Structure formats: C-alpha cells, structure tokens
Amino acid sequence: MTLVPESATITSPEELREILGAPMPRAVAKERVRLHARDRDWLARSPFCLIATSDADGNCDVSPKGDPPGFVHVIDDTTIAVPERPGNRRADGYLNVLGNPHAGLIFLVPGRGETLRVNGRASLVRDAPFFDEMVVNGHRPSLALVVEIEQIFFHCAKALMRSKLWKPGTWEPDALPSHARIVADLRYAKESVEELERYYSEDNYAKKLYQG
Numbered sequence: 001m002t003l004v005p006e007s008a009t010i011t012s013p014e015e016l017r018e019i020l021g022a023p024m025p026r027a028v029a030k031e032r033v034r035l036h037a038r039d040r041d042w043l044a045r046s047p048f049c050l051i052a053t054s055d056a057d058g059n060c061d062v063s064p065k066g067d068p069p070g071f072v073h074v075i076d077d078t079t080i081a082v083p084e085r086p087g088n089r090r091a092d093g094y095l096n097v098l099g100n101p102h103a104g105l106i107f108l109v110p111g112r113g114e115t116l117r118v119n120g121r122a123s124l125v126r127d128a129p130f131f132d133e134m135v136v137n138g139h140r141p142s143l144a145l146v147v148e149i150e151q152i153f154f155h156c157a158k159a160l161m162r163s164k165l166w167k168p169g170t171w172e173p174d175a176l177p178s179h180a181r182i183v184a185d186l187r188y189a190k191e192s193v194e195e196l197e198r199y200y201s202e203d204n205y206a207k208k209l210y211q212g
Helices: 013-020 025-029 037-045 092-099 129-134 158-163 179-186 193-199 202-208
Strands: 048-054 060-066 073-076 079-083 102-108 115-125 144-155
Touching: 037 115, 048 092, 060 092, 073 129, 079 129, 092 102, 092 115, 092 144, 102 144, 179 193
Parallel strands: none
Antiparallel strands: 048 060, 048 102, 073 079, 079 144, 102 115, 115 144
C-alpha cells in the first residue's frame, strides 16, 4: 500500500512548472560548455567532489572522491580527469559508465556555499601522460575517469546555507554510533566490534589512503 496517492504524483513538465515556476533568466544563461578561468580556479581549490552515474537500465550511483585541493586534472578547456585511488573495489560508478557513458559531478570548496556542477560524457582511461601529474604520496592512479564537458555552471549557496554544512557549531558527529558499530549492527562483517573499531580507526585508515 502506497502512502502517496496517485493523484499527487507529478507526471509532466507542465505540472512541475505549475508548482516551481519558470527558471530565472540568470539561471538559464549561466550554463556553459567550456571551462572559464574561474572554473579552473575552483577546481584548483576543490578537494572533494561527488560523481553521479547510472547504468543502461537507469540504476543510479553517487560516489565521493577526495584528495588534496586540485586533484582533478584539467586536460583542456572541455575535458577533465578524476584520478582513482585505493578503495573498496566495488567500482559501481565505473561499471555504470561502461554501460552509460555519462556523468554528473559536483565540486565543493570547504567554507564556500556555492558548488560547481559539471555534466558530460565519461570514459575510463587506464593510462595517459597526465597521470604523472596526479601522483599523490607516491601513488600514481591505476585509472582515471575522463569527462568531456557538455554543461558546466555554478550552483547557488542556498542548499548549503540551509543545511549549515560548514557551521561547526551545528555539527553532532557523536549523535550517531561509530561506523564500526553500524557495520556490526548491519551484520555484514564477521569481526567483533572491537576489531572493527581498530580497522575503521582514523589512524589505521590514514596508513592505507594510498595503498592498493
């Protein structure tokens, strides 16, 4: 039994526009297809991005990527590359790209409410000369996600202002159980809570950030 009545479901662009209204001219005009100098400045200061993908059937994934500021390599005015670092090897987003070569990225700069949004055609590259420029702590990426930009624009700060994301006084990290406790409660690991606490500790993770 659904809790949302069928009559309340929006099914057409006309219905959506009736509720939201038309976009402001400035919001439409800000779309671009090439990197501006200000985009390059932003990428040079961004240590974190989110990459959205979907497979050929529309199943979606959003993956976080982070490294020292400027970790995303600008190949030219219409192409960027995101290096791969050691992780859990699920490769959900990468597998999606193999079936549907499109991706949406949002780049954040700590303390700034605005974000930079990039949408484009994505591909996976196993090696290229620019990989040498993406070495961090001796780790040369094993592959990179290359995105040919089709749309780029800055997004306003309202969402981050509402969420108070950068306001430390609103943070309550200890209101939630530790990640080790969450993993134990979800029961997909056989280790004890104590073993998981050691595994997921910041010190232990720090040793493995760039280890394959």
